Amino acid sequence: MLGTNLLKHQSKPERIADQAWEYLTSTVNSAGDSVKHTARSARRTGTHLGSHAGDRVSAMTDEARVRAGRAYDALAGRRQGLPWGWLIGAGLVGAALAWAASSASRAALARAERELPDSDRVEFVDVDRANSAVRVDTA
Numbered sequence: 001m002l003g004t005n006l007l008k009h010q011s012k013p014e015r016i017a018d019q020a021w022e023y024l025t026s027t028v029n030s031a032g033d034s035v036k037h038t039a040r041s042a043r044r045t046g047t048h049l050g051s052h053a054g055d056r057v058s059a060m061t062d063e064a065r066v067r068a069g070r071a072y073d074a075l076a077g078r079r080q081g082l083p084w085g086w087l088i089g090a091g092l093v094g095a096a097l098a099w100a101a102s103s104a105s106r107a108a109l110a111r112a113e114r115e116l117p118d119s120d121r122v123e124f125v126d127v128d129r130a131n132s133a134v135r136v137d138t139a
Helices: 002-008 012-075 084-115
Strands: none
16 A cells, blocks of 8 residues: 555656666566577577588598698609599490490381381392302402
């Protein structure tokens, strides 16, 4: 009861100050929750970026080691070995392409031969030269 009487007898500036105080405390409380959320989000993002940065640094370190080794070998006068994997792969690809081309050409020739009329076909006859009436002079 005392509190209600006191609030009724406040002057206008005191009521405004009380309302401002209430507004300020609620804003600070909600801002604190927002800051906690932002901090959690920033921590997650930082961890995510840190792990990606670590992966990138590791990859760059490996590349730098390989390049340093190659530079050292070049300065020492050592020649690089042949890339056998690439050479074998290129040979296999070439063989596959040659097989595909020959299969396609055989199929095209067979198709063309089937499509020719009988009058355009050329027949080859084996001639037994020993029993033939026509003598072929080989000398």
